[in-house]
Amino acid sequence: MHVTAGSAALVAALVMGNRRGFPETLMPPHNLTMTVTGACMLWVGWFGFNAGSAGAANGAAGMAMLVTHISAAVGSLTWMACEWVKFGKPSVLGIVTGMVAGLATITPASGYVGPLGGLIIGIVAGGGCFMATQFMKRVMKIDDSLDVFPVHCVGGMIGLLLTAVFLAASWGGVGLDEGGMGGQFMTQLIGILATLGWCCVVSFALLKVINLIVPLRVSAEEETEGLDLVLHEESGYNL
16 A cells, blocks of 8 residues: 555656755745644554554454554654754654654565564664655755655555564464465565556556646646645635
8 A cells, every 4th residue: 555655646746847946945844733633643544543453352463553652753763863963953853754764664564573573673663764754855856845765665564564573473463374574575575566666657548647637737827826825725814
């Protein structure tokens, strides 16, 4: 799911192009209070589909909920630490982004790993997704405004691959039914590559078709004026 969403977001960002002024101008969230509120709701809601995937109120659901919580918490702290080291100060936006990275990364592993696996996955998620975000914005200069690719896709890929490692009973996971870690790792990797290939091709085709019907971008003048005024008139000026 996260590899699908992240790869589609990357293709969309490339097809649509960067917003005017990016990357020279910083573009923080319009309302950080709402960002944090949404992140809190997301954190609680994530328990629903990770733990709820067990289909019952049993030990498997409880463990999925526990490792989800651990990974989200550790992911947020790891991202905060990375910001502190790189920029000299932490940020609330970074903390909630690291939380989402931890949630996205633990999702494929949540029904199979134990608390120790969840802890390590959260650390790798926070650090790995932070570095991926910096690379996307500062090196590649791709305007993925919600960091969907570096957080969800990169996090999802990390989680899929680390599932093959931490589902082992020696790490507190459910154990391998057959074969070994290497075979499961290759299975996960093949799944990632197949998903990336399919989603990138189909997303590109769909975006091109949509653009023939409805333009994907507004004009430069409309973008400068602001989409609230141009498209919705919900800024309050006409009330």
